[in-house]
Amino acid sequence: MKKTVLIIDDEPDIRVLLKYNIEKEGFVVVEASNGPEGIEVAQKVSPDLILLDVMMPGMDGIETCEKIKSIPALENTIICFLTARGEDYSQLAGFEAGADDYIVKPIKPKILISKIVALFRRVDSSTASLQQDDVIGSLTLDREKYVVIKNDEALTLPRKEFELLSLLMSKPGKVFKRDEIMNRVWGTDVIVGDRTIDVHVRKLRKKIGDEFIETIKGVGYKFVNV
Structure with missing residues (x-):
């Protein structure tokens, strides 16, 4: 099936440009002009990927992303921010809200398409590698359902949190x-x-x-079997 x-995005010209170039690559494209409309459309069509403008009047992209990620059926949807700002704080806010990547405006069509393809490839590769469940101590990592079970309680995690835990629990x-x-x-x-x-x-x-999860100061993190 086509993705x-x-x-x-609140700018019609941007939507037209993006739609034209993305459809040329064989993807199905739907549009929304603001955050609330985008949330409504996302709930109806369950898109595989959302290109989300950060700077929109009313509900901005950060808030829109947070609301989308709070919807169980959409919490693992790929979200890529479109931003005219390259400041670290803007990018950090996007990743904290649950974004997977960002593209800085003005958008170059070739970079846009390569970014979309890379995001789909990354997620498909991650999904393909999720074959067996990890059971360590009181935690069970259900890779198929993106769920962590602790003491018989199911915890649903956003994709990045799940992938991070999966990595740590792998060794x-x-x-x-x-x-x-x-x-x-x-x-x-992606630079984070x-x-x-x-x-x-x-x-x-x-x-x-x-x-x-134990912090190794100045180095990284490790999973502790307790």
Whole structure:
């Protein structure tokens, strides 16, 4: 089946440009002109990927992303921000909200398509590698359902948190360096800072408990079998 891309941007010219170039590559494209409309459309069509403008009047892209990620059926949807700002704080805010990547405007069609293809490839590769469940101590990682079970309680995690935990649980006791975590979870074509990793670890600890993930100061993190 053809993959569906939802464009959420308040600028009609941008939507026309993106739609034209994305459809040329064989994807199905749907549009929305603002955050609330984008959320409504996303719930109806369940897109495979959302291109989301950060700077929109009313509900901006950060808030829109957070609301989309709070919807169970959409929490693992790929989201790529479109931003005219290259500042670190804007990108960090996007990753903290649950974004998978970002594209800085003005958008070059070839870069746009290569980014979309890379995002789909990364997710497909990650899904293909999720074959067996990990059972370590009181935690069970259900790779098929993206669910973590702790003491018979199912915890649904956003994709990046799940992939981070999956990586750490793949080799309990091993110290995963920050660079390796960045490359394995976010991909080599995405630049994320240490704070982005720290934010995801902090969220994981709140959900599964502080005792499972140990910080190795100045190096990275490891999963502790408790």
